[in-house]
Amino acid sequence: MIPGNGQVIINGKPYVEYFCHRQSALSPIAKTFSATKTEGKYDVIATCSGGGVTAQATAVSMGIARAMVRLSEDLKTFLRREGLLTRDPRMKERKKYGLKRARRAFQFTKR
Known part of the structure; x- marks a missing residue:
């Protein structure tokens, strides 16, 4: 995550193109930026593998949230309250x- 103009690239593709077949996968990433009011301020380059489309989107969202906490410790309680720092334990x-x-x-066979 670097200061930039809001590009999110996942596995070499823009995130809108990477998650194009599942619109619900776009919302966790957008929610992370909108919750902290940092839309268009940072570029994100992420790689993810395994799991499904939704799991990958949630993982990238959590990675972005953790990077934001490293940039500003003040955001930690807010992001935790929004549920963006909570890992899915299943x-x-x-x-x-x-x-x-x-x-x-x-x-089972009787005979």
Whole structure:
């Protein structure tokens, strides 16, 4: 994140083009800038991989929020209140032994 004119580039593409097939993925990134009133003040160059489109957008949004906290510590409580610094704790549940998947059991046969 560097001072600039508001360009957000993710994996070499502008974020509007990178998330073009999912409009809801654009809102977390825009929300980060609008919440702190810094639209058009910083350029962001980010790389992300894995997960889905929404997860990547949320990850980039959190990265931008963390970078803003490094620039100005005063924004920390405000960004935390907006939920932009909170990590999603949900993880894939592990497969248990004796089961087919995490919770799916093998088919039961009576005979």
